[in-house]
Amino acid sequence: xxxxxxxxxxxxxxxxxxxxxxxxxxxxxxxxxxxxxxxxxxxxxxxxxxxxxxxxxxxxxxxxxxxxxxxxxxxxxxxxxxxxxxxxxxxxxxxxxxxxxxxxxxxxxxxxxxxxxxxxxxxx
Amino acid sequence: xxxxxxxxxxxxxxxxxxxxxxxxxxxxxxxxxxxxxxxxxxxxxxxxxxxxxxxxxxxxxxxxxxxxxxxxxxxxxxxxxxxxxxxxxxxxxxxxxxxxxxxxxxxxxxxxxxxxxxxxxxxxxxxxxxxxxxxxxxxxxxxxxxxxxxxxxxxxxxxxxxxxxxxxxxxxxxxxxxxxxxxxxxxxxxxxxxxxxxxxxxxxxxxxxxxxxxxxxxxxxxxxxxxxxxxxxxxxxxxxxxxxxxxxxxxxxxxxxxxxxxxxxxxxxxxxxxxxxxxxxxxxxxxxxxxxxxxxxxxxxxxxxxxxxxxxxxxxxxxxxxxxxxxxxxxxxxxxxxxxxxxxxxxxxxxxxxxxxxxxxxxxxx
Numbered sequence: 001x002x003x004x005x006x007x008x009x010x011x012x013x014x015x016x017x018x019x020x021x022x023x024x025x026x027x028x029x030x031x032x033x034x035x036x037x038x039x040x041x042x043x044x045x046x047x048x049x050x051x052x053x054x055x056x057x058x059x060x061x062x063x064x065x066x067x068x069x070x071x072x073x074x075x076x077x078x079x080x081x082x083x084x085x086x087x088x089x090x091x092x093x094x095x096x097x098x099x100x101x102x103x104x105x106x107x108x109x110x111x112x113x114x115x116x117x118x119x120x121x122x123x124x
Numbered sequence: 125x126x127x128x129x130x131x132x133x134x135x136x137x138x139x140x141x142x143x144x145x146x147x148x149x150x151x152x153x154x155x156x157x158x159x160x161x162x163x164x165x166x167x168x169x170x171x172x173x174x175x176x177x178x179x180x181x182x183x184x185x186x187x188x189x190x191x192x193x194x195x196x197x198x199x200x201x202x203x204x205x206x207x208x209x210x211x212x213x214x215x216x217x218x219x220x221x222x223x224x225x226x227x228x229x230x231x232x233x234x235x236x237x238x239x240x241x242x243x244x245x246x247x248x249x250x251x252x253x254x255x256x257x258x259x260x261x262x263x264x265x266x267x268x269x270x271x272x273x274x275x276x277x278x279x280x281x282x283x284x285x286x287x288x289x290x291x292x293x294x295x296x297x298x299x300x301x302x303x304x305x306x307x308x309x310x311x312x313x314x315x316x317x318x319x320x321x322x323x324x325x326x327x328x329x330x331x332x333x334x335x336x337x338x339x340x341x342x343x344x345x346x347x348x349x350x351x352x353x354x355x356x357x358x359x360x361x362x363x364x365x366x367x368x369x370x371x372x373x374x375x376x377x378x379x380x381x382x383x384x385x386x387x388x389x390x391x392x393x394x395x396x397x398x399x400x401x402x403x404x405x406x407x408x409x410x411x412x413x414x415x416x417x418x419x420x421x422x423x424x425x426x427x428x429x430x431x432x433x434x435x436x437x438x439x440x441x442x443x444x445x446x447x448x449x450x451x452x453x454x455x456x457x458x459x460x461x462x463x464x465x466x467x468x469x470x471x472x473x474x475x476x477x478x479x480x481x482x483x484x485x486x487x488x489x490x
Contacts, residue, residue: 032140058158
């Protein structure tokens, strides 16, 4: 399963005919303990790079930006009671939503290697 | 950015560092803020609070001076005791909240918020000239730790061989030694747990910090703790934080701090406090919790069930011990009764809330 990343630190990967998204390992570590996730609504039209949810950490509310353009098909409602999954399993159990979208939207994201280089650049 | 003596420890421990009142301070360490909060509630946590200001006031005029400057009774403090108080402007607005240690008959140490240090210093100096005393800023001479949690006194008893729990009253000060490192400690703190606050010479501070972590870990669970959990730990027992529940526009009774004002004594701002009490309060501090999912944050509007804006959130967070999303806000007295239904607007999304009975968490030593 190829995982791609947005500059805003969300990831996306193809799963069947949908794309599954979440917050990157790097970003979950940066925001610290996640205490609440405001999920997008199922059926909502989302646009790549536009806010579509909120991650509340111990200290602040951080916008979540949609890594893809399309329609929200499913959300991870487990996060309503266990937001800490975003910290403990950001790429698996802590997924945020599944989006129905075109492949072009996905192709424009960074590969894992590109994302790593991007993070390095950001740190400097 | 200013750095405490413990800065190298914080860095090596991999703490998330943030700027706070001009200081580079740890926000949380590897356990994360929520777990650090729980460790303090169940065992012990060690905080570097060396960024806080410390002023020394010495001389024959010091008691009378402090009694005028501080809302609580300084005369009532015996040498070896400490107490909470507030500095007010003449109009009753809060300049800072402070902790005063009386270390001798004519010798006091005033602990002030880092963010208010310069303002407090100027304010105190403005009046000090009328009294026979010496006022000095000793903030950079010692380091200050808070060691907090239910295991703190029992383990300190083992390490020192002293019957501390029996002989050490809340708010009393003791001179102690651990592995030949001398320090002064008050049985005080700001977490709602029993524990101590430690003043130690800078040249022994790192050594003492490491001795505490190592020797405590042989007897109980302990973690260094950052500012994030310090905030949630002070929030649950209802302790105010300057810049949130307190500022120059708020008078002590509005922030539920009438108890810290000795109205039989004389202090700057007393007339304003009395006038407000006679007139009646127009706003008062409440703690609320959301009954729908969401996190209330500072600046969010508080609404009545009818939808009228009645106040603003001054502190908001997830409170780990009570497992609720909570906020402090100032609202008119008609909305302060526990159980009163309210609403909070979370960036445009209106969520149901209810006024909580304070405190959310009763301090373990009370």
